[in-house]
Structure formats: C-alpha cells, structure tokens
Amino acid sequence: MTIESGSLRVTDEIRFIDTAEGLAAFCGEIAGAQWIALDTEFVREKTYYPRLCLVQVATPDALACIDPIALPDLGPLAALLHDPAVTKVVHAAHQDMEILLQSTGRVPTPVFDTQVAVSLLGHGDQIGYARMVQIYLDLELDKGHTRTDWSQRPLETAQLRYAADDVRHLARVYPMILKDLEEKGRLDWLSEDFAAISEESRYLPDPDNAWRRIKGQKYLKGAQLAVLQALAAWRERQAMEKDLPKRWILSDDVLTELSQRSPTDLASLAKVRGLEDKTLQRHGETLLALVREARSLPASAWPARPGPSRGIGPEHEELVDVAMGLLRHQARINDISPAAIATRKDLEALFREEPDCALLQGWRARIAGRVILDWYLGRLRLQVRDERMALDRDGS
The missing domain is CATH 1.10.150 (DNA polymerase; domain 1)
Incomplete structure (x- = not known):
C-alpha cells in the first residue's frame, strides 16, 4: 500500500500531511503542547545543501509525517518550531538543526537533545537512537528502511511507519529521561549545551576554513597550506552557488595535489592526476590565478594548521x-x-x-x-x- 497525495491518515495513529490546510490544522491542534518530539528525513547525495523530504512531529497525543516537498511552505510548523514556549525534543540534533535553518530561516529553539542528555545519565557517549530506545523501552527498532530515498513519491506505508518511529518512541522516552535527570539532580546541567545547539553560526558554511576538513592538509606546509585554503574556499563557494556536492567540483585528492605542485601554467595543471578535462577547460585559468595569488602571500598570512599541543612538553x-x-x-x-x-x-x-x-x-x-x-x-x-x-x- 502507498500513500496517495491528499491523504491525511496512514494508520489510526499516524497522519501524513501534504496540504496547507492539513498542516495548519495539525499545528493548531498541538499548539498548546509544552514540547514536541521532532525528526527529519532528507537527501543530499547530489546537492550541497540537504533537501528536506519529511518532518516527523509527535506529542503524547498526536503524530504526523509532514511532506515539505508537496507543501508550498512550512509556515505553521515554523511558527511552532520557533515558539519559545515549546521545547523541541530531538536526538543528535545537528543535522536536523542545519536543515531546519535552511528550510525555515531560523534554528529551532529551545531544544532538548536526548543524545546529549543520556550521556549525562551514564548511558555512554553519543549513543544512537536505536540504542537509546532499547535501553528505555526494551524495543528493537526496524532497520529495513535506512537506505530509503525520501525524495521519491509516493511513499509506502511501511516507510512512513519507519519514519514515524523516530518520534513515536522519542515522545515516550523523553519524560523518562527528564525523570532520571531530576532524580540525579542534573536537570539544569544541560542548559549551556542546549543553548549552544540553537546558535545559528554552528550551521552556516565557512568557506575560509573549509581546508581544515581536508585530510590531505596534514601533508602540506607553509605556502602549500595557503594554496589549499584558497582552492578549498573557491570550491566551497562554487558548490554553494551551484548546489552541488563539493566532490563534484574538485575532489579532496585533487585539491591536495594542486596545493603540493602549485602549477604555474595550463600544461602543468593538466598533469595533475584526477583533474577532469572539463574542469581544466572551464576553470583552469581561475585555478592558476588562485595558486599564484596564494603563493604570493607573505608567510604571516599563511594559515596555521593546529600543530602538536602547544605548551605540552x-x-x-x-x-x-x-x-x-x-x-x-x-x-x-x-x-x-x-x-x-x-x-x-x-x-x-x-x-x-x-x-x-x-x-x-x-x-x-x-x-x-x-x-x-x-x-x-x-x-x-x-x-x-x-x-x-x-x-x-x-x-x-
């Protein structure tokens, strides 16, 4: 069975919302909730920015899978996500916050991250959602749809049930976590961590520091790092502008090779292994200009890689x-x-x-x-x- 466009009910418990009227009605229904359990499904294999495909929301009394692909906007939901009186309960919040910032223009606040909370309760560091559910509810979650392409429509009932489980159980576990924190006297210990989760700067691209995430940078030094910084920043901005994966612009290996060789002309640039002909034709002169400019920088302007622990002899x-x-x-x-x-x-x-x-x-x-x-x-x-x-x- 699949869910057809316009349907509002997947099961007696789960709603599938793909109309503006349905979204407004659901958000109005749960507007008085003190908290909501929240999760998202997205794809980003072929884009720079993640594409939001599904938003799952649950309270103790309601559960819905919301289809942002079908909806003209998420206005009613965004108002709820940004309501300071409603706590947004998530597990491992970073990716959810990133995509909701992109989709609604703001980071949801306030946020309660159950992954952070259970670490404070002695359940291990950065445990996954399935493990948390197993600890608190003694349930083994179905993993049959972990590779689902959530952008495809129509979605099957089984897929929506799988997605709904990410908030159905979260809504049950959250009160248990609060109780445990309260019993240990640690309920207020996480306020700084949770406030930091809603800091917008954590989720914004930073092209000038993109070079730090390239593994090959550890083999470079001096002016080579300056070249890498310039090339990585250019690649990041190209990917952002075209909304393409960074590796589709230039691979990390090519960036490292370019930084090591610092070619000075198109002939030497063409010898860089892995650099595609179409990239050479479209961007060859730009790449050479970036290399020249970076090589001309004084040593004081070269980026500094975090070295051995400073002052730790x-x-x-x-x-x-x-x-x-x-x-x-x-x-x-x-x-x-x-x-x-x-x-x-x-x-x-x-x-x-x-x-x-x-x-x-x-x-x-x-x-x-x-x-x-x-x-x-x-x-x-x-x-x-x-x-x-x-x-x-x-x-x-």
Whole structure:
C-alpha cells in the first residue's frame, strides 16, 4: 500500500500531511503542547545543501509525517518550531538543526537533545537512537528502511511507519529521561549545551576554513597550506552557488595535489592526476590565478594548521596522564562515561589555559573540570584509600 497525495491518515495513529490546510490544522491542534518530539528525513547525495523530504512531529497525543516537498511552505510548523514556549525534543540534533535553518530561516529553539542528555545519565557517549530506545523501552527498532530515498513519491506505508518511529518512541522516552535527570539532580546541567545547539553560526558554511576538513592538509606546509585554503574556499563557494556536492567540483585528492605542485601554467595543471578535462577547460585559468595569488602571500598570512599541543612538553604530558586518571575517577563516581566528559585534547587545552576549554564549561566543569584544576593548582591532594583514588582538599 502507498500513500496517495491528499491523504491525511496512514494508520489510526499516524497522519501524513501534504496540504496547507492539513498542516495548519495539525499545528493548531498541538499548539498548546509544552514540547514536541521532532525528526527529519532528507537527501543530499547530489546537492550541497540537504533537501528536506519529511518532518516527523509527535506529542503524547498526536503524530504526523509532514511532506515539505508537496507543501508550498512550512509556515505553521515554523511558527511552532520557533515558539519559545515549546521545547523541541530531538536526538543528535545537528543535522536536523542545519536543515531546519535552511528550510525555515531560523534554528529551532529551545531544544532538548536526548543524545546529549543520556550521556549525562551514564548511558555512554553519543549513543544512537536505536540504542537509546532499547535501553528505555526494551524495543528493537526496524532497520529495513535506512537506505530509503525520501525524495521519491509516493511513499509506502511501511516507510512512513519507519519514519514515524523516530518520534513515536522519542515522545515516550523523553519524560523518562527528564525523570532520571531530576532524580540525579542534573536537570539544569544541560542548559549551556542546549543553548549552544540553537546558535545559528554552528550551521552556516565557512568557506575560509573549509581546508581544515581536508585530510590531505596534514601533508602540506607553509605556502602549500595557503594554496589549499584558497582552492578549498573557491570550491566551497562554487558548490554553494551551484548546489552541488563539493566532490563534484574538485575532489579532496585533487585539491591536495594542486596545493603540493602549485602549477604555474595550463600544461602543468593538466598533469595533475584526477583533474577532469572539463574542469581544466572551464576553470583552469581561475585555478592558476588562485595558486599564484596564494603563493604570493607573505608567510604571516599563511594559515596555521593546529600543530602538536602547544605548551605540552614531556613534563606536561605527565600531568595530562594524571589528569586522565582524575577524569576517569570523576566519571566513575558520577556514573558517566569519561568520553562523554572530555578527551585528552580537552585536558591539554586546560593546561594551556585556553579560555574556551570545554572542560571548564557547564556540567563538565561541575563534574570534572574544577576538580582537575584544583588538583593542578595544589588545592587538592591525591590519596589512596581502600585501594582506590581519593581526594583531600587543601592537603587535609
């Protein structure tokens, strides 16, 4: 069975909404909800920007799959997503926030990310939705439609049921997570993390820093990095303008090769392995100009790759090793995965006194950051009692 255009009911529980009237009616029905469970389905294999194909919304009493492809706009839903009185409950929010910013012009707020929350409850670092549902509901989710092309119409009933499960169970799990957080006294610990999720700057393209995401950059140095920065920024803007995958403009391997060779004419440019003839014809002169301009920059203008931990010498490495033990100790007594709190790089950032160190922010500072800092400053002394690490304040 497939869902035909104009249908409003998939099952007695799930609605499929593909008309403006249906969307307005549904959003009006749930407008008084304190929270909604939210998920999206999209495709981006052939585009730069993700194409929103389905929005799933659930409350304790209603569930709908909304078809943005059929709808002229998402106005009523956007109003709900941006209503400060309605919490948007998501799991692993980043991609959902990115595409909803693109589709509605703003990032939904406020947001509650269950992936972040369950890490604070000791269920591991960055666990998937299916694992979370298994923990809380003892259910094994169907994975039969993970490769669905959500842009194809009509959608089958089984596909919509699969998509609906992403919010159906989320709406059941969310109150359980709130209860667990409240019982542990951690309900307010996540406010900074959740506020950061709604920061628009996290989801906007940054062409000038696109070079940092290219694996081959680790083999480059000096002026070669300047060339890579210029070429990667050009590729990013081309992909954005044409709405094409970046690899369709130039592959990462070609960018790295161009940066290493820094060709000066079309003949040498044509020898770069992987550079297609059509790209050479259309953009050859542009690429050469970008290389020349980047090579002419003074050394002070070359981009700096994050190098070895600045200020972390052998003596500091020993301190980081001890701090890792402190981190594991604090994680154990708080029943949280150490990886959910901090990484070794975070600890190194603490010893470098970086002001934006994650370990000194929000709940991470409360659980471990301040303890490690107090030990480093001599306010805490490590002891061993009953064959376990113990901490004495002020040496007492």
